[in-house]
Amino acid sequence: MTVPLLRVTDLAKRFPLKGTLFGKGGVVHAVDGVSFDVRAGETLGIVGESGCGKSTTARLVMRLIEPDEGRIALAGREIGHPQGVALVEARRAMQMVFQDSFASLNPRLTVETSIAFAPRVHGVAEPAARATAHDLLRKVGLDPARFAGRYPFELSGGQRQRINIARALALSPQLVILDEAVSALDKSVEAQVLNLLLDLKRDLGLTYLFISHDLNVVQYVSDRVMVMYLGKVVELGPVERIYDSTAHPYTRALLSAMPSMDPAHRTEAPPLQGDPPNPINPPSGCRFRTRCPFAENVCAAREPLLGALEAGHHVACHMAHAGSGHSNAPAGAARAA
Amino acid sequence: MSAAAPTVELPIAAAAAQGYWTGVFRRLLRDKVALACALVLIAIVLAAIFAPYVAPADPAKGAILKRLQPIGAEGFPLGSDELGRDMLSRLIFGGRLSLMMGLSPVFFALVIGGFLGIVAGFVGGRTNTVIMRTVDVFFAFPSVLLAVAISGALGAGIANAMLALTVVFIPPIARVAESVTTQVRSLDFVEAARASGAGAFTIIRVHILGNVLGPIFVYATSLVSVSMILAAGLSFLGLGTKPPDPEWGLMLNTLRTAIYIQPWVAALPGALIFVVSISFNLLSDGMRSAMDVQR
Numbered sequence: 119m120t121v122p123l124l125r126v127t128d129l130a131k132r133f134p135l136k137g138t139l140f141g142k143g144g145v146v147h148a149v150d151g152v153s154f155d156v157r158a159g160e161t162l163g164i165v166g167e168s169g170c171g172k173s174t175t176a177r178l179v180m181r182l183i184e185p186d187e188g189r190i191a192l193a194g195r196e197i198g199h200p201q202g203v204a205l206v207e208a209r210r211a212m213q214m215v216f217q218d219s220f221a222s223l224n225p226r227l228t229v230e231t232s233i234a235f236a237p238r239v240h241g242v243a244e245p246a247a248r249a250t251a252h253d254l255l256r257k258v259g260l261d262p263a264r265f266a267g268r269y270p271f272e273l274s275g276g277q278r279q280r281i282n283i284a285r286a287l288a289l290s291p292q293l294v295i296l297d298e299a300v301s302a303l304d305k306s307v308e309a310q311v312l313n314l315l316l317d318l319k320r321d322l323g324l325t326y327l328f329i330s331h332d333l334n335v336v337q338y339v340s341d342r343v344m345v346m347y348l349g350k351v352v353e354l355g356p357v358e359r360i361y362d363s364t365a366h367p368y369t370r371a372l373l374s375a376m377p378s379m380d381p382a383h384r385t386e387a388p389p390l391q392g393d394p395p396n397p398i399n400p401p402s403g404c405r406f407r408t409r410c411p412f413a414e415n416v417c418a419a420r421e422p423l424l425g426a427l428e429a430g431h432h433v434a435c436h437m438a439h440a441g442s443g444h445s446n447a448p449a450g451a452a453r454a455a
Numbered sequence: 456m457s458a459a460a461p462t463v464e465l466p467i468a469a470a471a472a473q474g475y476w477t478g479v480f481r482r483l484l485r486d487k488v489a490l491a492c493a494l495v496l497i498a499i500v501l502a503a504i505f506a507p508y509v510a511p512a513d514p515a516k517g518a519i520l521k522r523l524q525p526i527g528a529e530g531f532p533l534g535s536d537e538l539g540r541d542m543l544s545r546l547i548f549g550g551r552l553s554l555m556m557g558l559s560p561v562f563f564a565l566v567i568g569g570f571l572g573i574v575a576g577f578v579g580g581r582t583n584t585v586i587m588r589t590v591d592v593f594f595a596f597p598s599v600l601l602a603v604a605i606s607g608a609l610g611a612g613i614a615n616a617m618l619a620l621t622v623v624f625i626p627p628i629a630r631v632a633e634s635v636t637t638q639v640r641s642l643d644f645v646e647a648a649r650a651s652g653a654g655a656f657t658i659i660r661v662h663i664l665g666n667v668l669g670p671i672f673v674y675a676t677s678l679v680s681v682s683m684i685l686a687a688g689l690s691f692l693g694l695g696t697k698p699p700d701p702e703w704g705l706m707l708n709t710l711r712t713a714i715y716i717q718p719w720v721a722a723l724p725g726a727l728i729f730v731v732s733i734s735f736n737l738l739s740d741g742m743r744s745a746m747d748v749q750r
Contacts, residue, residue: 177646180650182646182649182650205652206652209650209651209652210652212650213650213651214646214647214650216643216646216647217643218643221642221643221644222642222643222644222646222647223644224644224661224662224665224666225666226665226666227661227662227665232644235648235651235653235661236651236652236653239651239652239653239654239657240651240652282647285647286647288651289651289652
């Protein structure tokens with residue numbers, strides 16, 4: 119078995135809340151024990167409601183915020199570990215594209231300077247860095263002669279996001295984290311940028327971690343999909359398994375809320391009721407049980423672990439695992455989760 | 456998979472790429488009020504710098520028989536003061552001290568307060584708390600009282616007055632610098648710069664300074680007028696300049712006894728203080744709006 123490009127193990131981040139004058143504030147479990155692999159050359163999509171920890175996971179992987187627990191290994195070498203890979207080196211290998219195309223570009227710098235900044239930081243001489251920037255502009259479909267000297271406010275949203283992609287590619291990373299990178303764009307522009315991303319991936323041999331709340335987009339670009347709920351992974355598997363043989367009731371609810379053009383694919387399942395529970399004080403056992411139509415006593419008593427259904431398809435639900443005590447669980451001998 | 460993405464997605468205005476500051480300058484030139492204020496200030500500053508060549512008479516030479524001449528009297532275009540000295544010359548020479556007292560405390564406060572505020576805003580956490588709470592202590596005093604107290608404790612004199620004013624202006628500038636820096640720091644391009652492996656110093660130099668200096672500078676410009684008025688006030692109270700040095704605040708003080716004899720002459724230094732400070736204020740307003748516009 120080959121070593122995955124990125125291996126995240128038991129990642130956790132808790133944000134302490136500001137205490138009031140008379141007491142300590144609570145703790146938000148933004149990401150709680152998340153583990154996953156990203157294989158070289160694949161696109162792993164991460165989906166979930168707002169506040170489920172998608173973006174926090176991305177920022178933890180980038181080490182923009184420090185994880186409280188867990189390990190992140192790049193090509194088998196742990197980041198920040200003495201025997202592993204240094205953080206500065208890891209940052210050359212991983213880059214990120216943010217959602218807000220305007221806020222993620224310095225309004226006072228020209229497009230060219232913004233793209234050349236990272237190579238300059240890593241000691242590339244000015245002319246070489248500028249040549250890299252022009253080359254990348256060409257790669258993302260913008261003519262350097264017209265765009266290199268422009269400022270962000272002179273560009274459209276799609277053009278700015280292309281610049282952000284070029285900036286992320288400036289250090290020739292292996293892994294690019296796309297945090298809602300196309301979500302803020304118009305649909306037509308979004309399609310163009312998505313196709314650009316797929317072309318770049320093919321041409322440069324990139325690996326993507328693609329975070330989005332748009333299930334159609336995730337289905338289009340991803341090889342595998344990870345579904346998150348309240349800081350936990352609830353389902354992880356190949357894209358066609360997630361979309362066609364959904365195992366977790368939460369994933370099913372998400373997919374049923376997805377608009378479909380095909381009448382045969384329309385589900386009559388009711389949409390999810392209410393808001394996600396408060397992450398300061400998550401429900402006991404399964405975190406989804408408060409909104410789950412199949413919740414039973416066992417769901418409150420024990421937390422379902424992420425277990426394999428078939429090769430590569432993992433789900434954290436008592437209903438999917440034999441011997442869990444749930445009435446809908448498959449018959450048969452108990453299987454180690 | 457579709458073909459490669461098209462090169463141009465929207466026909467955008469083909470305006471040539473321009474520097475940010477060029478655009479600010481162009482918009483400022485279009486603002487008539489700000490432009491007029493800038494011209495007034497330039498004229499007054501030039502007159503002060505070249506005072507020996509511009510002033511018609513010696514500002515220290517009195518004529519005891521020609522005391523308190525009215526405006527337009529022969530040989531005294533703006534009248535004369537209580538010792539018979541030429542008002543026009545004294546006003547021109549007085550601009551040197553008054554402008555220096557207005558500008559230099561703000562400049563020093565800009566350097567020190569700006570540094571403190573940017574560090575507090577960028578580092579955040581405990582450093583921020585320590586710096587900003589210390590600054591808040593100074594905020595507790597009214598600025599006039601603080602200036603009078605400090606320069607009173609240090610003793611009269613120009614240097615002490617300037618020092619007192621600098622201390623007065625550090626807290627508000629630090630406060631503005633901190634809030635602007637905190638705001639810029641949370642933007643994604645700073646995150647992206649951190650993600651690219653840049654150190655704190657590089658990030659401040661390349662990404663923070665360019666975005667915070669403008670607003671801080673605009674705010675400081677608006678403080679110049681306050682500084683001039685406070686400096687004039689200190690001189691009026693006898694804590695700043697000493698006679699016979701010409702300074703607008705001091706001139707206002709010595710001429711106040713003549714207010715019933717020559718009211719127009721006595722009001723001249725005050726009028727100049729007013730004109731210069733309102734020009735600085737309006738210019739800073741114009742600069743603010745010229746820098747705010749994104750297009």
